[in-house]
Amino acid sequence: MAGTQTVRRSPADKHDARRNQLAESALTTLGELGYARTSLREIANNSEFSHGVVHYYFHDKLELIVYCVRYYKAQCVTRYDAVVSDSTSAEGLLDAFAAKLVETLRDEAPMHRLWYDLRTQSMFEESLREAVTMIDATLQEMIWRVVSRYAELADRPTAMAPSAAYAVLDGLFQQALLGHIAGQPEALDSIASQVHGLMPLMLAPAPS
Amino acid sequence: MAGTQTVRRSPADKHDARRNQLAESALTTLGELGYARTSLREIANNSEFSHGVVHYYFHDKLELIVYCVRYYKAQCVTRYDAVVSDSTSAEGLLDAFAAKLVETLRDEAPMHRLWYDLRTQSMFEESLREAVTMIDATLQEMIWRVVSRYAELADRPTAMAPSAAYAVLDGLFQQALLGHIAGQPEALDSIASQVHGLMPLMLAPAPS
DNA sequence: GCAGCGTCTTGACGACTGTCAAGACTTTTC
């Protein structure tokens, strides 16, 4: 309460800062190794601390993982906001959206395979389910902002429910990620053209 | 070569039979626990053998897993063949296909979450990649047989590449599986109606 | 019955894991 100036921060803030610092180290490790092969010692090795410190800031390994997942969400959710707000035509939005998809696929593949890993693990481990369900809903909203804005710019109503639109685009993205990681160079171009072909189908037929 | 009658089988056949028997025990365990949490001892517990026998029939844990994945494929690949061959109209095929999707989702959820688990793990573990890529291609062909037959019956050309059609339907299926396992009762009805809405979009617009 | 072979069990090994307690080091407080 008192003394929280620019330099000096409250102990609670510092505590949270350390948790975030550990979360970032953990996310790096998780993105490299995947959920199953990531140990607390390996996470600590990728940070500037020793392995015991994790239990000072997190009660559990699971608490750390869930914290990481939620922390990661905050970075994801605004990814396409610029695409939505900056586009002035349906075609322009589509191009920008596809380009952003390709960019995120190329630059953040480890984070995305981690997401798919965690989502799949939640089918086996109930403790992950709540966080995963919440993020999945957030991602669906994110996609829907793109699709509904696309419909608005095209002056045509949407022809698909938000959940279906998300599932379908997610399927394309996941396939592209798989191909990209497997070393197929055509995966990036492929996702772009597939998205260009698919998005118009999400709108009601144009009044011709 | 000699003496292979109805009753007596060659040692090589018996060897293969044991491998398949172990593969089935392994698949049961993998479907319950997932790739990461499945140990060789647990697999052996779900069979009538002890944990050491695995190393008699398989060199590695990984060799067992890959063998399982390939073994599992043989059961998958013909799943929708009856749908394709028995349908006489586009609407009939669509209904049968959607019903089969719901049935497989309801009755074989563990096997499918295992498939998604292994496919995701292949993004981290290269040794799984070859088998996964091969199965993915086989599944894509399976889906394409459905879609192209659907187009044939509807007397309209397809408007989507095989890979896109597979990715899109796979996305819907995965979302439904996730919902179903998370205990959402509406997941089964939802996938049926979503597929009904999506499949017509895979064909070129009807000449009206 | 005995040797030989294929099959399977048992028990052990080294490595790795999450967890936690004991204490060292640093910072804050009075």
Added chain:
DNA sequence: GAAAAGTCTTGACAGTCGTCAAGACGCTGC
């Protein structure tokens, strides 16, 4: 500057894992 509180390291624990060697069991051919 001493005491107290907060922060971090070290080392150990119990457990699990994949792997493998040694040997037991059962079957076949002689």
